Amino acid sequence: NAGVMQNPRHLVRRRGQEARLRCSPMKGHSHVYWYRQLPEEGLKFMVYLQKENIIDESGMPKERFSAEFPKEGPSILRIQQVVRGDSAAYFCASSELAKNIQYFGAGTRLSVL
């Protein structure tokens, strides 16, 4: 059973470009969470999704950031018009149920030039 897969592992974007980060949850998991780690900070919750639904996006910046988890395919975290402050490591986790243990991917490190 493959773990949580994130790609790309590293992403470089210039200011103003779009960044798309992908996350494939573990098989059988229908709950996906995105976390962000800014430099010198701990992991911070961004958004919680179930298939086709955003359950809680309270940790996500209101502008330029969006997330989806379609019926088929991976969850996508999309950042439009990236700025230098978006440079961070973005981690995805999945679980079988909301209250269960969350299994993490290895993260996508976004660098904005």
Add this chain to the structure above:
Amino acid sequence: ILNVEQSPQSLHVQEGDSTNFTCSFPSSNFYALHWYRWETAKSPEALFVMTLNGDEKKKGRISATLNTKEGYSYLYIKGSQPEDSATYLCASLSGGSNYKLTFGKGTLLTVNP
């Protein structure tokens, strides 16, 4: 305590030493406490999920205790080995959420051979 705090920030020990570190978390509306082990460039690996006051969990040479009344958890490693070198993260579920993990910044453990 409003945030999850971990101490020490980093720790160097010799192979064979036993060590422990602390996680402090909000005790109000507590739901669960998670410990993760995180090696550089890999996924955070779940070690323990603890929910009950007085809980003790063990996995090989690693064990953890939980005090929900005062809001702290200890992680112990007995007879440290170089392969134990990693960042140990704790994360709490509290404040009425059973899915939004609040992470500490971690304790970086280095075990010298």
